[in-house]
Amino acid sequence: MKNIQKTDKQLVINIAEQTLTIYQQQTEVTKYSVSTAKNGMGGQQDSGCTPLGQHIIAEKIGDRSPINAVFVGREPTGERYSAALGAQHPERDWILSRILWLRGLQKGINTGSNSQGSCDTYQRYIYIHGTPDSEPMGVPLSHGCVRMRNTDIIELFEQVEEGTPVMIVAD
Template sequence: MRNNKNLDTQLIINVTEQTLTVYQQQNQISKYSVSTAKNGIGSQQDSGCTPLGRHVIAEKIGGNAPINSVFVGRVPTGEIYDAALGTNHPERDWILSRILWLSGLEEGANKGNNAQGGCDTYQRYIYIHGTPDTEPMGLPLSHGCVRMRNQDIVELFEGVEEGMAVTIIAE
Protein backbone atom coordinates (compact mmCIF):
# COMPACT_ATOMS: atom_id res chain seq x y z
CA MET A 1 0.00 0.00 0.00
CA ARG A 2 2.45 2.67 -1.15
CA ASN A 3 1.22 6.23 -1.00
CA ASN A 4 1.67 8.55 -3.93
CA LYS A 5 1.96 12.14 -2.68
CA ASN A 6 -0.13 13.38 -5.61
CA LEU A 7 -3.15 11.28 -4.69
CA ASP A 8 -5.84 12.27 -2.24
CA THR A 9 -5.37 9.68 0.52
CA GLN A 10 -7.21 9.71 3.83
CA LEU A 11 -7.98 7.43 6.75
CA ILE A 12 -11.48 6.98 8.18
CA ILE A 13 -11.80 5.37 11.61
CA ASN A 14 -15.33 4.17 12.35
CA VAL A 15 -15.85 3.71 16.10
CA THR A 16 -19.13 1.78 15.70
CA GLU A 17 -17.65 -0.68 13.20
CA GLN A 18 -14.21 -0.69 14.90
CA THR A 19 -12.51 -0.28 11.52
CA LEU A 20 -9.85 1.88 9.90
CA THR A 21 -10.33 2.31 6.16
CA VAL A 22 -7.79 3.81 3.77
CA TYR A 23 -9.28 5.77 0.88
CA GLN A 24 -7.30 6.99 -2.11
CA GLN A 25 -9.14 9.39 -4.42
CA GLN A 26 -12.36 8.31 -2.67
CA ASN A 27 -11.76 4.61 -3.48
CA GLN A 28 -11.33 2.16 -0.62
CA ILE A 29 -7.90 0.56 -0.92
CA SER A 30 -7.65 -1.26 2.42
CA LYS A 31 -9.59 -1.87 5.62
CA TYR A 32 -8.36 -2.97 9.04
CA SER A 33 -10.03 -4.11 12.24
CA VAL A 34 -9.11 -1.84 15.18
CA SER A 35 -9.87 -1.30 18.85
CA THR A 36 -10.87 2.18 20.06
CA ALA A 37 -11.60 3.36 23.61
CA LYS A 38 -13.32 1.22 26.19
CA ASN A 39 -14.75 4.48 27.62
CA GLY A 40 -16.38 5.39 24.28
CA ILE A 41 -16.10 8.61 22.34
CA GLY A 42 -15.03 11.95 23.76
CA SER A 43 -12.26 14.48 23.63
CA GLN A 44 -11.69 15.66 27.19
CA GLN A 45 -8.32 15.35 28.88
CA ASP A 46 -8.06 12.23 31.11
CA SER A 47 -11.39 10.84 29.81
CA GLY A 48 -9.86 7.69 28.32
CA CYS A 49 -12.12 8.27 25.30
CA THR A 50 -11.42 8.30 21.56
CA PRO A 51 -11.91 11.78 20.05
CA LEU A 52 -14.16 12.27 17.02
CA GLY A 53 -13.63 14.61 14.11
CA ARG A 54 -10.99 15.76 11.67
CA HIS A 55 -7.35 15.06 12.48
CA VAL A 56 -4.00 14.75 10.75
CA ILE A 57 -1.06 12.45 11.30
CA ALA A 58 1.23 14.84 13.19
CA GLU A 59 4.17 12.47 13.62
CA LYS A 60 5.26 9.03 12.46
CA ILE A 61 7.38 7.26 15.07
CA GLY A 62 9.27 3.96 14.95
CA GLY A 63 9.81 3.42 11.25
CA ASN A 64 13.04 1.48 11.70
CA ALA A 65 12.03 -0.43 14.84
CA PRO A 66 11.61 -4.22 14.74
CA ILE A 67 8.02 -5.45 14.81
CA ASN A 68 6.73 -5.83 18.40
CA SER A 69 9.19 -3.18 19.67
CA VAL A 70 7.95 -1.66 22.93
CA PHE A 71 7.54 2.13 23.16
CA VAL A 72 7.22 4.19 26.34
CA GLY A 73 6.79 7.92 25.93
CA ARG A 74 7.23 7.42 22.15
CA VAL A 75 10.76 6.07 22.70
CA PRO A 76 11.70 2.43 22.02
CA THR A 77 12.70 0.71 25.27
CA GLY A 78 14.80 -1.92 23.52
CA GLU A 79 12.30 -4.60 24.57
CA ILE A 80 10.54 -6.83 22.06
CA TYR A 81 7.07 -7.81 23.25
CA ASP A 82 6.33 -11.48 23.86
CA ALA A 83 3.97 -13.41 26.15
CA ALA A 84 6.56 -13.59 28.96
CA LEU A 85 7.08 -9.82 28.95
CA GLY A 86 3.31 -9.35 29.01
CA THR A 87 2.99 -11.72 31.98
CA ASN A 88 5.79 -9.95 33.84
CA HIS A 89 4.21 -6.50 33.34
CA PRO A 90 0.40 -6.91 33.34
CA GLU A 91 -0.08 -3.26 34.34
CA ARG A 92 1.45 -1.81 31.17
CA ASP A 93 -0.62 -0.42 28.30
CA TRP A 94 1.45 -1.80 25.43
CA ILE A 95 2.36 0.51 22.56
CA LEU A 96 4.12 -1.64 19.99
CA SER A 97 5.78 -1.59 16.54
CA ARG A 98 4.78 1.85 15.18
CA ILE A 99 3.08 5.07 16.33
CA LEU A 100 1.01 7.50 14.26
CA TRP A 101 0.50 10.49 16.59
CA LEU A 102 -2.72 12.36 15.78
CA SER A 103 -3.44 16.07 16.02
CA GLY A 104 -6.98 17.49 15.99
CA LEU A 105 -8.04 20.21 13.56
CA GLU A 106 -11.27 21.40 15.21
CA GLU A 107 -10.76 24.12 17.83
CA GLY A 108 -12.77 23.38 20.98
CA ALA A 109 -13.71 19.90 19.79
CA ASN A 110 -10.39 18.03 19.41
CA LYS A 111 -7.90 20.92 19.52
CA GLY A 112 -7.10 23.32 22.34
CA ASN A 113 -9.64 23.81 25.12
CA ASN A 114 -13.39 24.06 25.56
CA ALA A 115 -15.74 24.89 28.48
CA GLN A 116 -14.88 21.56 30.15
CA GLY A 117 -11.10 22.09 29.85
CA GLY A 118 -8.45 20.49 27.64
CA CYS A 119 -9.70 18.61 24.58
CA ASP A 120 -6.56 18.51 22.47
CA THR A 121 -5.93 15.17 20.72
CA TYR A 122 -2.21 15.87 20.35
CA GLN A 123 -1.76 16.94 23.98
CA ARG A 124 -3.71 13.83 25.06
CA TYR A 125 -1.18 11.64 23.20
CA ILE A 126 -3.79 9.92 21.04
CA TYR A 127 -2.10 7.52 18.61
CA ILE A 128 -2.79 4.80 16.11
CA HIS A 129 -0.41 2.09 17.33
CA GLY A 130 0.32 -1.62 17.53
CA THR A 131 -0.80 -3.74 20.47
CA PRO A 132 -0.13 -7.35 21.54
CA ASP A 133 -1.61 -9.76 19.00
CA THR A 134 -3.42 -11.47 21.89
CA GLU A 135 -5.57 -8.35 22.34
CA PRO A 136 -8.92 -8.59 20.55
CA MET A 137 -9.70 -6.33 17.61
CA GLY A 138 -13.23 -5.22 16.78
CA LEU A 139 -13.96 -4.43 20.44
CA PRO A 140 -13.49 -1.05 22.15
CA LEU A 141 -10.82 -1.79 24.78
CA SER A 142 -8.15 0.94 24.51
CA HIS A 143 -7.47 3.91 26.80
CA GLY A 144 -8.34 6.37 24.01
CA CYS A 145 -5.93 5.41 21.24
CA VAL A 146 -6.68 3.35 18.14
CA ARG A 147 -5.04 -0.05 18.50
CA MET A 148 -4.11 -2.24 15.53
CA ARG A 149 -2.49 -5.61 14.92
CA ASN A 150 1.28 -5.21 14.63
CA GLN A 151 1.49 -6.43 11.04
CA ASP A 152 -1.36 -4.06 10.11
CA ILE A 153 0.21 -0.96 11.72
CA VAL A 154 3.55 -1.70 10.02
CA GLU A 155 1.78 -1.95 6.64
CA LEU A 156 -0.29 1.18 7.28
CA PHE A 157 2.76 3.12 8.50
CA GLU A 158 4.57 2.50 5.21
CA GLY A 159 1.68 3.92 3.18
CA VAL A 160 0.93 7.11 5.10
CA GLU A 161 2.62 10.47 5.57
CA GLU A 162 2.72 13.17 8.18
CA GLY A 163 -0.05 15.69 7.43
CA MET A 164 -2.38 13.03 6.02
CA ALA A 165 -6.08 13.44 6.89
CA VAL A 166 -7.60 11.14 9.52
CA THR A 167 -11.30 11.42 10.33
CA ILE A 168 -12.78 9.60 13.31
CA ILE A 169 -16.53 9.06 13.01
CA ALA A 170 -19.09 7.57 15.38
CA GLU A 171 -20.86 5.52 12.69
Template sequence: MNQQTHNKISINIAQQRLELFVAGKLKKAYSISTAKNGIGSQEGSGCTPLGLHVIANKIGGDQPINSVFVGRIPTGEIYSEELGNQAPERDWILSRILWLTGLEEGCNKGTNEHGICDTYQRYIYIHGTPDTEPMGEPRSHGCVRMRNADIAELYELVEEGDAVIFLEK
Protein backbone atom coordinates in the same frame (compact mmCIF):
# COMPACT_ATOMS: atom_id res chain seq x y z
CA MET B 1 -4.42 16.71 4.09
CA ASN B 2 -1.35 15.67 2.17
CA GLN B 3 -2.01 17.01 -1.33
CA GLN B 4 0.55 14.72 -2.99
CA THR B 5 -0.90 11.37 -1.91
CA HIS B 6 -4.52 12.32 -1.14
CA ASN B 7 -4.59 9.70 1.63
CA LYS B 8 -7.45 9.71 4.11
CA ILE B 9 -8.01 7.43 7.06
CA SER B 10 -11.58 6.94 8.21
CA ILE B 11 -12.12 5.43 11.65
CA ASN B 12 -15.62 4.11 12.30
CA ILE B 13 -15.99 3.69 16.05
CA ALA B 14 -19.32 1.79 15.90
CA GLN B 15 -17.84 -0.75 13.48
CA GLN B 16 -14.34 -0.76 15.05
CA ARG B 17 -12.93 -0.42 11.56
CA LEU B 18 -10.19 1.71 10.03
CA GLU B 19 -10.28 2.33 6.28
CA LEU B 20 -7.49 3.84 4.20
CA PHE B 21 -8.56 5.73 1.10
CA VAL B 22 -6.02 6.67 -1.56
CA ALA B 23 -7.15 9.18 -4.18
CA GLY B 24 -10.72 8.65 -2.97
CA LYS B 25 -10.68 4.86 -3.38
CA LEU B 26 -10.69 2.30 -0.58
CA LYS B 27 -7.24 0.71 -0.50
CA LYS B 28 -7.20 -1.17 2.83
CA ALA B 29 -9.49 -1.90 5.77
CA TYR B 30 -8.49 -3.09 9.22
CA SER B 31 -10.21 -4.27 12.37
CA ILE B 32 -9.23 -2.01 15.28
CA SER B 33 -9.91 -1.33 18.95
CA THR B 34 -10.87 2.14 20.21
CA ALA B 35 -11.59 3.34 23.77
CA LYS B 36 -13.41 1.15 26.25
CA ASN B 37 -14.66 4.43 27.81
CA GLY B 38 -16.36 5.42 24.55
CA ILE B 39 -16.27 8.69 22.66
CA GLY B 40 -14.93 11.94 24.10
CA SER B 41 -12.18 14.46 23.84
CA GLN B 42 -11.45 15.63 27.37
CA GLU B 43 -8.04 15.09 28.93
CA GLY B 44 -8.10 12.22 31.42
CA SER B 45 -11.31 10.74 30.00
CA GLY B 46 -9.73 7.67 28.42
CA CYS B 47 -12.07 8.27 25.47
CA THR B 48 -11.50 8.31 21.71
CA PRO B 49 -12.08 11.73 20.11
CA LEU B 50 -14.33 12.43 17.14
CA GLY B 51 -13.75 14.73 14.20
CA LEU B 52 -11.08 15.73 11.74
CA HIS B 53 -7.40 15.12 12.50
CA VAL B 54 -4.11 14.75 10.68
CA ILE B 55 -1.10 12.54 11.25
CA ALA B 56 1.28 14.88 13.06
CA ASN B 57 4.20 12.47 13.54
CA LYS B 58 5.18 9.02 12.33
CA ILE B 59 7.34 7.21 14.89
CA GLY B 60 9.16 3.88 14.82
CA GLY B 61 9.62 3.10 11.14
CA ASP B 62 13.18 1.93 11.78
CA GLN B 63 12.22 -0.40 14.63
CA PRO B 64 11.48 -4.14 14.51
CA ILE B 65 7.89 -5.36 14.73
CA ASN B 66 6.79 -5.72 18.38
CA SER B 67 9.25 -3.05 19.56
CA VAL B 68 8.08 -1.55 22.86
CA PHE B 69 7.66 2.24 23.13
CA VAL B 70 7.44 4.34 26.27
CA GLY B 71 6.90 8.06 25.82
CA ARG B 72 7.26 7.50 22.04
CA ILE B 73 10.82 6.23 22.53
CA PRO B 74 11.77 2.61 21.81
CA THR B 75 12.91 0.87 24.99
CA GLY B 76 14.97 -1.75 23.16
CA GLU B 77 12.56 -4.45 24.30
CA ILE B 78 10.67 -6.70 21.91
CA TYR B 79 7.23 -7.64 23.20
CA SER B 80 6.75 -11.31 24.08
CA GLU B 81 4.20 -13.27 26.09
CA GLU B 82 6.75 -13.46 28.93
CA LEU B 83 7.22 -9.67 28.94
CA GLY B 84 3.45 -9.22 28.85
CA ASN B 85 3.02 -11.52 31.86
CA GLN B 86 5.50 -9.38 33.83
CA ALA B 87 3.25 -6.32 33.44
CA PRO B 88 -0.30 -7.53 32.71
CA GLU B 89 -1.96 -4.14 33.33
CA ARG B 90 0.41 -2.16 31.11
CA ASP B 91 -1.02 -0.39 28.05
CA TRP B 92 1.48 -1.71 25.50
CA ILE B 93 2.42 0.60 22.62
CA LEU B 94 4.17 -1.53 20.03
CA SER B 95 5.75 -1.51 16.55
CA ARG B 96 4.72 1.89 15.11
CA ILE B 97 3.03 5.10 16.25
CA LEU B 98 0.96 7.52 14.19
CA TRP B 99 0.55 10.52 16.54
CA LEU B 100 -2.56 12.51 15.72
CA THR B 101 -3.45 16.18 16.08
CA GLY B 102 -6.97 17.55 15.98
CA LEU B 103 -8.07 20.30 13.60
CA GLU B 104 -11.32 21.42 15.27
CA GLU B 105 -10.83 24.09 17.94
CA GLY B 106 -12.78 23.26 21.12
CA CYS B 107 -13.64 19.78 19.85
CA ASN B 108 -10.30 17.98 19.43
CA LYS B 109 -7.88 20.93 19.51
CA GLY B 110 -7.03 23.33 22.32
CA THR B 111 -9.51 23.73 25.15
CA ASN B 112 -13.23 24.04 25.72
CA GLU B 113 -15.46 24.84 28.71
CA HIS B 114 -14.47 21.52 30.31
CA GLY B 115 -10.71 22.00 29.94
CA ILE B 116 -8.14 20.46 27.60
CA CYS B 117 -9.63 18.60 24.65
CA ASP B 118 -6.49 18.52 22.48
CA THR B 119 -5.84 15.18 20.78
CA TYR B 120 -2.12 15.90 20.40
CA GLN B 121 -1.69 16.96 24.04
CA ARG B 122 -3.65 13.86 25.09
CA TYR B 123 -1.15 11.66 23.16
CA ILE B 124 -3.78 9.97 21.02
CA TYR B 125 -2.12 7.56 18.58
CA ILE B 126 -2.81 4.81 16.13
CA HIS B 127 -0.41 2.12 17.35
CA GLY B 128 0.35 -1.57 17.60
CA THR B 129 -0.75 -3.69 20.55
CA PRO B 130 -0.06 -7.30 21.59
CA ASP B 131 -1.53 -9.62 18.98
CA THR B 132 -3.33 -11.48 21.78
CA GLU B 133 -5.52 -8.40 22.40
CA PRO B 134 -8.91 -8.61 20.70
CA MET B 135 -9.76 -6.38 17.76
CA GLY B 136 -13.27 -5.35 16.81
CA GLU B 137 -14.24 -4.30 20.33
CA PRO B 138 -13.49 -1.15 22.32
CA ARG B 139 -10.70 -1.86 24.83
CA SER B 140 -8.11 0.93 24.55
CA HIS B 141 -7.43 3.91 26.82
CA GLY B 142 -8.34 6.36 24.02
CA CYS B 143 -5.95 5.44 21.24
CA VAL B 144 -6.63 3.29 18.20
CA ARG B 145 -5.04 -0.13 18.62
CA MET B 146 -4.10 -2.31 15.66
CA ARG B 147 -2.45 -5.65 15.03
CA ASN B 148 1.31 -5.18 14.67
CA ALA B 149 1.48 -6.35 11.05
CA ASP B 150 -1.43 -4.03 10.22
CA ILE B 151 0.08 -0.91 11.80
CA ALA B 152 3.42 -1.64 10.12
CA GLU B 153 1.66 -1.89 6.76
CA LEU B 154 -0.45 1.23 7.34
CA TYR B 155 2.64 3.16 8.49
CA GLU B 156 4.27 2.57 5.10
CA LEU B 157 1.16 3.70 3.20
CA VAL B 158 0.57 7.06 4.93
CA GLU B 159 2.45 10.32 5.39
CA GLU B 160 2.57 13.02 8.01
CA GLY B 161 -0.19 15.48 7.16
CA ASP B 162 -2.61 12.84 5.88
CA ALA B 163 -6.21 13.30 7.03
CA VAL B 164 -7.77 11.10 9.73
CA ILE B 165 -11.46 11.38 10.53
CA PHE B 166 -13.12 9.72 13.50
CA LEU B 167 -16.79 8.93 12.93
CA GLU B 168 -19.26 7.70 15.50
CA LYS B 169 -21.12 5.50 12.96
Protein backbone atom coordinates in the same frame (compact mmCIF):
# COMPACT_ATOMS: atom_id res chain seq x y z
CA MET C 1 2.18 23.21 13.24
CA LYS C 2 2.02 20.92 10.25
CA ASN C 3 -0.72 21.39 7.70
CA ILE C 4 -2.77 18.79 5.89
CA GLN C 5 -0.57 16.99 3.41
CA LYS C 6 -1.39 17.36 -0.28
CA THR C 7 -2.29 13.70 -0.68
CA ASP C 8 -4.99 11.66 -2.29
CA LYS C 9 -5.17 9.39 0.77
CA GLN C 10 -7.45 9.71 3.79
CA LEU C 11 -7.98 7.44 6.78
CA VAL C 12 -11.45 6.97 8.26
CA ILE C 13 -11.79 5.37 11.69
CA ASN C 14 -15.34 4.18 12.34
CA ILE C 15 -15.98 3.62 16.03
CA ALA C 16 -19.28 1.72 15.60
CA GLU C 17 -17.64 -0.70 13.15
CA GLN C 18 -14.23 -0.72 14.92
CA THR C 19 -12.51 -0.28 11.56
CA LEU C 20 -9.85 1.90 9.97
CA THR C 21 -10.27 2.34 6.22
CA ILE C 22 -7.73 3.78 3.79
CA TYR C 23 -9.30 5.74 0.95
CA GLN C 24 -7.33 6.81 -2.09
CA GLN C 25 -9.02 9.33 -4.37
CA GLN C 26 -12.22 8.58 -2.41
CA THR C 27 -12.07 4.87 -3.25
CA GLU C 28 -11.71 2.28 -0.48
CA VAL C 29 -8.29 0.63 -0.71
CA THR C 30 -7.90 -1.35 2.53
CA LYS C 31 -9.93 -1.89 5.69
CA TYR C 32 -8.43 -2.98 9.03
CA SER C 33 -10.08 -4.14 12.23
CA VAL C 34 -9.10 -1.89 15.18
CA SER C 35 -9.86 -1.36 18.85
CA THR C 36 -10.86 2.11 20.07
CA ALA C 37 -11.59 3.30 23.62
CA LYS C 38 -13.38 1.17 26.17
CA ASN C 39 -14.80 4.45 27.58
CA GLY C 40 -16.39 5.40 24.25
CA MET C 41 -16.12 8.64 22.31
CA GLY C 42 -14.94 11.99 23.61
CA GLY C 43 -12.15 14.47 23.55
CA GLN C 44 -11.68 15.64 27.12
CA GLN C 45 -8.33 15.26 28.90
CA ASP C 46 -8.17 12.17 31.15
CA SER C 47 -11.48 10.81 29.77
CA GLY C 48 -9.95 7.65 28.33
CA CYS C 49 -12.15 8.23 25.27
CA THR C 50 -11.36 8.24 21.56
CA PRO C 51 -11.76 11.74 20.08
CA LEU C 52 -14.05 12.35 17.10
CA GLY C 53 -13.59 14.63 14.11
CA GLN C 54 -10.93 15.79 11.71
CA HIS C 55 -7.31 15.00 12.49
CA ILE C 56 -3.98 14.63 10.74
CA ILE C 57 -1.05 12.33 11.31
CA ALA C 58 1.24 14.78 13.13
CA GLU C 59 4.21 12.45 13.62
CA LYS C 60 5.30 9.01 12.48
CA ILE C 61 7.40 7.21 15.09
CA GLY C 62 9.23 3.89 14.94
CA ASP C 63 10.34 3.62 11.33
CA ARG C 64 12.61 0.56 11.00
CA SER C 65 11.85 -0.66 14.52
CA PRO C 66 11.36 -4.43 14.71
CA ILE C 67 7.86 -5.85 14.95
CA ASN C 68 6.70 -5.91 18.62
CA ALA C 69 9.22 -3.21 19.60
CA VAL C 70 8.02 -1.65 22.88
CA PHE C 71 7.61 2.13 23.15
CA VAL C 72 7.30 4.18 26.33
CA GLY C 73 6.91 7.94 25.99
CA ARG C 74 7.28 7.50 22.21
CA GLU C 75 10.81 6.12 22.67
CA PRO C 76 11.81 2.50 21.96
CA THR C 77 12.78 0.73 25.18
CA GLY C 78 14.87 -1.92 23.44
CA GLU C 79 12.37 -4.57 24.56
CA ARG C 80 10.38 -6.82 22.23
CA TYR C 81 6.92 -7.76 23.43
CA SER C 82 6.30 -11.40 24.30
CA ALA C 83 3.69 -13.17 26.42
CA ALA C 84 6.33 -13.57 29.14
CA LEU C 85 7.10 -9.82 29.15
CA GLY C 86 3.36 -9.10 29.24
CA ALA C 87 2.98 -11.40 32.26
CA GLN C 88 5.88 -9.61 34.03
CA HIS C 89 4.22 -6.20 33.51
CA PRO C 90 0.43 -6.67 33.49
CA GLU C 91 -0.14 -2.99 34.34
CA ARG C 92 1.43 -1.65 31.13
CA ASP C 93 -0.63 -0.27 28.24
CA TRP C 94 1.47 -1.78 25.46
CA ILE C 95 2.41 0.50 22.55
CA LEU C 96 4.17 -1.64 19.98
CA SER C 97 5.85 -1.61 16.55
CA ARG C 98 4.84 1.84 15.20
CA ILE C 99 3.10 5.04 16.34
CA LEU C 100 1.04 7.46 14.25
CA TRP C 101 0.52 10.45 16.58
CA LEU C 102 -2.67 12.37 15.81
CA ARG C 103 -3.35 16.11 15.95
CA GLY C 104 -6.91 17.43 16.01
CA LEU C 105 -7.97 20.19 13.63
CA GLN C 106 -11.25 21.35 15.22
CA LYS C 107 -10.90 23.98 17.95
CA GLY C 108 -12.89 23.10 21.07
CA ILE C 109 -13.60 19.58 19.79
CA ASN C 110 -10.20 17.94 19.39
CA THR C 111 -7.70 20.79 19.69
CA GLY C 112 -7.22 23.42 22.38
CA SER C 113 -9.86 23.53 25.09
CA ASN C 114 -13.57 24.07 25.63
CA SER C 115 -15.83 24.90 28.57
CA GLN C 116 -15.02 21.52 30.15
CA GLY C 117 -11.22 21.95 29.88
CA SER C 118 -8.54 20.60 27.57
CA CYS C 119 -9.72 18.54 24.61
CA ASP C 120 -6.49 18.43 22.63
CA THR C 121 -5.86 15.12 20.85
CA TYR C 122 -2.14 15.82 20.43
CA GLN C 123 -1.62 16.83 24.08
CA ARG C 124 -3.60 13.73 25.15
CA TYR C 125 -1.08 11.57 23.24
CA ILE C 126 -3.71 9.88 21.09
CA TYR C 127 -2.07 7.47 18.63
CA ILE C 128 -2.76 4.77 16.14
CA HIS C 129 -0.37 2.05 17.34
CA GLY C 130 0.36 -1.64 17.54
CA THR C 131 -0.79 -3.78 20.45
CA PRO C 132 -0.13 -7.37 21.58
CA ASP C 133 -1.59 -9.90 19.15
CA SER C 134 -3.39 -11.49 22.11
CA GLU C 135 -5.58 -8.35 22.40
CA PRO C 136 -8.88 -8.62 20.51
CA MET C 137 -9.67 -6.37 17.56
CA GLY C 138 -13.19 -5.23 16.71
CA VAL C 139 -13.89 -4.58 20.40
CA PRO C 140 -13.44 -1.20 22.12
CA LEU C 141 -10.78 -1.84 24.81
CA SER C 142 -8.15 0.92 24.55
CA HIS C 143 -7.47 3.87 26.85
CA GLY C 144 -8.32 6.33 24.02
CA CYS C 145 -5.91 5.36 21.27
CA VAL C 146 -6.66 3.32 18.17
CA ARG C 147 -5.03 -0.10 18.51
CA MET C 148 -4.08 -2.27 15.55
CA ARG C 149 -2.43 -5.63 14.89
CA ASN C 150 1.35 -5.19 14.61
CA THR C 151 1.53 -6.38 11.00
CA ASP C 152 -1.34 -4.01 10.13
CA ILE C 153 0.20 -0.90 11.76
CA ILE C 154 3.52 -1.59 10.01
CA GLU C 155 1.70 -1.93 6.67
CA LEU C 156 -0.32 1.25 7.33
CA PHE C 157 2.77 3.17 8.48
CA GLU C 158 4.42 2.53 5.10
CA GLN C 159 1.38 3.87 3.19
CA VAL C 160 0.86 7.23 4.94
CA GLU C 161 2.80 10.45 5.46
CA GLU C 162 2.81 13.06 8.19
CA GLY C 163 -0.08 15.37 7.34
CA THR C 164 -2.34 12.61 6.02
CA PRO C 165 -5.99 13.42 6.95
CA VAL C 166 -7.66 11.15 9.52
CA MET C 167 -11.41 11.37 10.17
CA ILE C 168 -12.75 9.66 13.29
CA VAL C 169 -16.51 9.08 13.07
CA ALA C 170 -19.09 7.57 15.42
CA ASP C 171 -20.73 5.44 12.70
